[in-house]
Amino acid sequence: MTAFASLQWLDDVADARRAAGLRRTLHPRTPAPGTVDLASNDYLGLVRHPEVLAAATAALRRWGGGATGSRLVTGTTSEHELLERELAEFTGAESGLVFASGYAANLGAVTALADRDTLVVSDAGCHASLVDACRLTRARVQVAPHADVDFVRTALATRTERRALVLTDSVFSADGDLAPLPELHAACRAHGALLLVDEAHGVGVRGEGGRGLVHEAGLAGEPDVVVTATLSKSLASQGGVVLADTRVRAHLIDAARTFIFDTGLAPAAVGAARGALRVLRDExxxxxxxxxxxxxxxxxxxxxxxxxxxxxxxxxxxxxxxxxxxxxxxxxxxxxxxxxxxxxxxxxxxxxxxxxxxxxxxxxxxxxxxxxxxxxxxx
Missing domain, CATH: 3.90.1150.10 (Aspartate Aminotransferase, domain 1)
Structure with a gap:
């Protein structure tokens, strides 16, 4: 057996992927203009907006290149807290908590809100971050057929667990279709379940002035609705946020591992998101x-x-x-x-x-x- 025999399986997997047309490669983009971009998530066209760049630069100069630690140690600045309040106010939520990425926000929220005595019902079209979060909860998970409210209602009504959590994207990333949020919320309310909605592709696009599909559905600020979102799409930056009741925020600070143990979001990214949010409010x-x-x-x-x-x-x-x-x-x-x-x-x-x-x-x-x-x- 050679020293590299332990990696032979990787060559076999790569060959199979290549034969199936599923091999992936990296294509660095160029900063120069010339290509029409229909692949990015810069929905509002703000990633190079002067106000966004100025806000990122100001935060960078004031706070430095990195957050320097986790949010609970040295990684929280006044800039982070201002962004949390501004995002909550914009979307109609009671409070906000910023994470280092949208992926981390979903992992942190779901794993902190579900345990072995929780039923988690997740739409089949949910983002990979929610799928991975389900796997980490150790809860019983039922995958609902896409947008099937009847399945969700039945699952909640027949559960034996003390608590229940329903997961859905607001706008599904592959097809771009919308979740039936009012119906899902009614099912959750009837059976004492929390509804968690990933607004990654909703904020900036749906709702009054881009406030998201949850706001459009009249569910903003409802205590049994938890919203997650990314700052890397319409808000032209990086990071994630959970928007929820203040009790949920306090619980996540205590229990969300991706908040407790991850380095805080870099100040420049926080500044850029605040700048993009200002542009969206103004335009x-x-x-x-x-x-x-x-x-x-x-x-x-x-x-x-x-x-x-x-x-x-x-x-x-x-x-x-x-x-x-x-x-x-x-x-x-x-x-x-x-x-x-x-x-x-x-x-x-x-x-x-x-x-x-x-x-x-x-x-x-x-x-x-x-x-x-x-x-x-x-x-």
């Missing part, structure tokens, strides 16, 4: 513009009108989707390519994300490239 039309541009992308690609910033063009075969994405990229239009396990088998796709500040010239270029590429694929 609420950006939220409307995202949906308008998404409708343009749907028309260009011949798919149904979207309800979010996500436009999904299903092509089926993973290699076909990959090749189509590469063809677009070679012509200066960067699109997302989602393949299993990100999406179910047979539904590999181009995933286009709208941006509020897409201009007429960019849309014309997008139409020219996508029309040609999809004509070849669909022929």
């Amino acid at each position: 609420p039309q950006r939220a409307t513009a995202v949906l308008e541009r998404a409708a343009d992308l749907a028309r260009i690609t011949g798919v149904a009108a979207p309800t979010s910033a996500v436009v999904s063009v299903i092509l089926g075969d993973p290699q076909v989707a990959f090749d189509a994405a590469q063809a677009c990229r070679s012509r200066g239009v960067h699109v997302g390519c989602f393949r299993p396990p990100s999406v179910p088998e047979g539904t590999s796709r181009l995933r286009l994300t709208a941006r509020a500040n897409l201009g007429a010239d960019e849309l014309a270029r997008i139409e020219s490239v996508l029309t040609d590429v999809l004509a070849g694929v669909r022929a």
Whole structure:
């Protein structure tokens, strides 16, 4: 046996992935203009906004490059607390707690709110961070068919556990469809369950001025609704937040391991998120513009009108989707390519994300490239 025999299985797995069209590679983006970006989550077009950059720079100069420790030790600044209050006020929540990432926010919230005496009911379309959180809770987990409120209602009504937690995205990241939040909340309220909603793709896009789908559904501030969100999409930064009743916030500070043991969010990222939130408050039309541009992308690609910033063009075969994405990229239009396990088998796709500040010239270029590429694929 050679010294490297223990790694032979990695070569075998890599070969199998390559044969299935599922091998992934990194493609560093360039800071120079020239490519039309339909792959990022910069929904509001704020990642290079002067106010966002100025706010990040000011926080960097005041507090330094890193948070220097966990939030409970040295990693909390006045900037973090201001962001928490501003996000809570904007979304209609009672309080907020900032984490180092959206992934960490979901892991921390779910594992702190569920234990062995909890039933967790998770939508089949939930983000990977919620799936991983379910695995870590040690709770009994039931995976509900996508958007199936009847399944959720039955699961809650027949549970033997003392507590229950229902998990859903507000806007599902692959298809861009919306969760039936009022119906889910009614089921939770009837059976004494908490509803946790991941608003990663909802804040900045849905609701009045981008306040999110929870706000749009009239559920903002409800004590049995916990909202998580990321700062890395509409808010053009990095990090995550839990928005909830003050009792939930206090419990997470005591019990959320990804809060207690992770280094706090870097001050520059906190400043950038605050700057982006100020722009969104001052320019609420950006939220409307995202949906308008998404409708343009749907028309260009011949798919149904979207309800979010996500436009999904299903092509089926993973290699076909990959090749189509590469063809677009070679012509200066960067699109997302989602393949299993990100999406179910047979539904590999181009995933286009709208941006509020897409201009007429960019849309014309997008139409020219996508029309040609999809004509070849669909022929």
